[in-house]
Amino acid sequence: MFLSAAHKPKHRTRGSIITALDIGSHKICCLIARLDDQMKPQVIGIGHHLSQGLRSGVVIDVDAAASAIGQAVHAAEQMAGETIEDVIINVSGNHLQSLIHQTTLPLSGEVTEKEIAKALQLSRSEIGKSEQHKLIHAIPMHFAVDDQHGIKDPRGLYGDQLNISVHLIAAATNSVKNLMACVQRKHLEVEGMVAAPFAAGLSALVDDELELGATILDMGGGTTNIGVFQNGHMVFADCIPIGGQHITMDIARGLTTPVAQAERMKTLYGSTIATASDDRELIDVPQVGEDEDGASNHVPRSLLVGIIQPRVEEILELVRERLENSGHHQSAGRRVILTGGASQLQGLRDLTQAMLDKQVRHGRPMRVNGLAESTAGPAFAVAAGLLLYPLQHFSNPDIAVMETVAPTNIFQQMRQWLKENL
Ligand SMILES: Nc1ncnc2c1ncn2[C@@H]1O[C@H](COP(=O)(O)OP(=O)(O)OP(=O)(O)O)[C@@H](O)[C@H]1O
Numbered sequence: 001m002f003l004s005a006a007h008k009p010k011h012r013t014r015g016s017i018i019t020a021l022d023i024g025s026h027k028i029c030c031l032i033a034r035l036d037d038q039m040k041p042q043v044i045g046i047g048h049h050l051s052q053g054l055r056s057g058v059v060i061d062v063d064a065a066a067s068a069i070g071q072a073v074h075a076a077e078q079m080a081g082e083t084i085e086d087v088i089i090n091v092s093g094n095h096l097q098s099l100i101h102q103t104t105l106p107l108s109g110e111v112t113e114k115e116i117a118k119a120l121q122l123s124r125s126e127i128g129k130s131e132q133h134k135l136i137h138a139i140p141m142h143f144a145v146d147d148q149h150g151i152k153d154p155r156g157l158y159g160d161q162l163n164i165s166v167h168l169i170a171a172a173t174n175s176v177k178n179l180m181a182c183v184q185r186k187h188l189e190v191e192g193m194v195a196a197p198f199a200a201g202l203s204a205l206v207d208d209e210l211e212l213g214a215t216i217l218d219m220g221g222g223t224t225n226i227g228v229f230q231n232g233h234m235v236f237a238d239c240i241p242i243g244g245q246h247i248t249m250d251i252a253r254g255l256t257t258p259v260a261q262a263e264r265m266k267t268l269y270g271s272t273i274a275t276a277s278d279d280r281e282l283i284d285v286p287q288v289g290e291d292e293d294g295a296s297n298h299v300p301r302s303l304l305v306g307i308i309q310p311r312v313e314e315i316l317e318l319v320r321e322r323l324e325n326s327g328h329h330q331s332a333g334r335r336v337i338l339t340g341g342a343s344q345l346q347g348l349r350d351l352t353q354a355m356l357d358k359q360v361r362h363g364r365p366m367r368v369n370g371l372a373e374s375t376a377g378p379a380f381a382v383a384a385g386l387l388l389y390p391l392q393h394f395s396n397p398d399i400a401v402m403e404t405v406a407p408t409n410i411f412q413q414m415r416q417w418l419k420e421n422l
């Protein structure tokens, strides 16, 4: 697997602890894991709490978000019997930007780590020019030496020029600042940041999908994250600020029922695809303002499906548009893997298949041991991916070398920048 990023998480050995903090719009999840003898994360602490202070992946209330983070982390610490100091967090929201940058560097002989580091640095500085955006990942995708294209590792080759394609993923500076402020308010350090679709792909795609090409769709509460993987790299990332909570709100408004009831109806009776029996099946709909024994309406299930379906179609239409605009719609394989809590919506697989014209399967977190039943489902793919993120450097020592020789460490930079700006 050849997945890489711009920053360098701290070195870990067997027995080391890694902590993932998935700051979602619906829930905050903290996983504390210890690396086993095979360097595989073994989860020893789990804490999750309903999210507060976030909307569509973005912090809108630092106090509320920090409080939910504190509760999730505390629960995980209690279970693990460990006190943690640093966490790897996810970055999500429609401010995520993904672009492929090409750099050409003249060579005076053999390609060494120095040239690679210089080329990577030139790509990174592309984002550095903008005050509004902060680089999250710089993933070297392929190299060319003179007219030899598609080289995975150019070190040792002679030529006149080195060309490198780097996938840069950046996030809005202020959104990053707000996320870090929430975490730091709980006296935790941010060790690493991972774009949510990257994390979901790391945990839910099998090796063949990463290599041959696949798209991950992580449908959460407030967002739908898109990640396209090919030849072992993430080649495109995007985020649509619509998710399961929007479907719930549509139901609450459409049927004038309390949000909690709308949520219940969605998970119990909701579907994205109408069936012939929907008109005959009646659902009990408690009305807003009535107590539990108060007035209820009885509506046919087709009414509920008629509210859910257009919203899901809207999301999938946007996904298709973003994929088409990215230029990766055709090239990135014919597979889509669905994760995130909202992926459990009945009928979603078939509707996605029909709308995106790809083979679709449900995904869940893999490559991590010890996830209890409650955290082994699709809603925890991002959290598990955060645990896996620092381990790529062990699975691909070449990349670790390339990043070691890179002149700057984005996290040192980011800490410095926060000290100066917060
Ligand atoms: N069985 C189910 N059927 C349909 N929807 C479900 C089901 N279970 C959970 N959901 C929905 O999943 C959503 C939460 O998903 P998830 O936990 O992945 O969100 P999140 O990671 O907190 O949010 P985000 O990633 O968007 O910031 C909620 O809107 C919830 O209604």
Ligand SMILES: [Mg+2]
Pocket: 024, 025, 196, 220, 221, 340, 382
């Ligand atoms: Mg999520």
